[in-house]
Amino acid sequence: MSVIAEFRVPSTDFELGRILTVDGDTTIELDRLVPIGDATVPLFWVHNSTRDSFVENVQNHPAVNKTSEVDVFEDRTLFTLDWQSTEDRLIQGIQEHEAQLLSAVGTPEIWEFELRFADYDVFTEFSTYCEEYDIPLDINYVYNATEPDAHPWYGLTDPQREAMTLAVRRGYYDIPRRCTTKELADELGISDQAVTERLRRAIVTLVSNTLITAESAE
The missing domain is CATH 1.10.10 (Arc Repressor Mutant, subunit A)
Structure with missing residues (x-):
């Protein structure tokens, strides 16, 4: 039975968080992760940011080939990222454990994730994987997807x-x-x-x- 995990990761402790640097009250919302061959292409919304300066900062990162605008609104912009994702152990771990991305929101300091895993054992494997690669998961909650009050061992x-x-x-x-x-x-x-x-x-x-x-x- 699937479980949902909510956790936080400092922005500086995984590659995508270091690439998508923002300032002030700007937030980034990861829309989806698209697997293309061996690569994982993220689509993400940037809220309350100057587009030109954001794009310039991102494209200056050595792991980035190109970032492109997909859709533009007055208060937010949808981007896609062409990058070398093999160095991002967190994103790799999410893909390898076949976790479903429910939400991921980043600020200058922290990213908050909500992921669905096939069962509790798979989530435990993911958590152990993150420990092995020194990715500090600050777990807020782990619960059964159909019975939120029945989460094992209080998360x-x-x-x-x-x-x-x-x-x-x-x-x-x-x-x-x-x-x-x-x-x-x-x-x-x-x-x-x-x-x-x-x-x-x-x-x-x-x-x-x-x-x-x-x-x-x-």
Whole structure:
């Protein structure tokens, strides 16, 4: 059964985000990703921006061959991008895991994605893939596409749940602590830094999907 994942990625942490640089209150809305041969061609809307300066900045990027206007309105412009997409691990990961792009909106600092995956296991594989390539996913929510309240483990990915459960069982949160992140890292087979980041994301996800959700309902 399909699941929907909502997450954020800093604009500077994936190639397309670095290419589509914008200023001020400008936003970019990714309309679709079109696979053409080995390439992935993005179509995207740019809102509240000076078209000429935006095009100039994008075409100065070494990975870009050309960006072209497809449709122009008073407050937004639709562009397509001819680029070397093989360096963008995030976009590659989305394509390789056959995720359906529901929405993606970028600002100068952050991109917010909403993707549909075939099932929770595929999403977990995608999340692990991003960890391997140091793509920091700040996961807001993961839920069943037909039953939003039935999302597994309050939105935690399997690696996050594993790390959090191990940390509690080994006494990492006890006072005084009974283990270190290095000991957790050795047991999980990942780096000390990866454990710290995985625990941080797990806590943010748990709080967002329990305490903050409950406050909103009240």
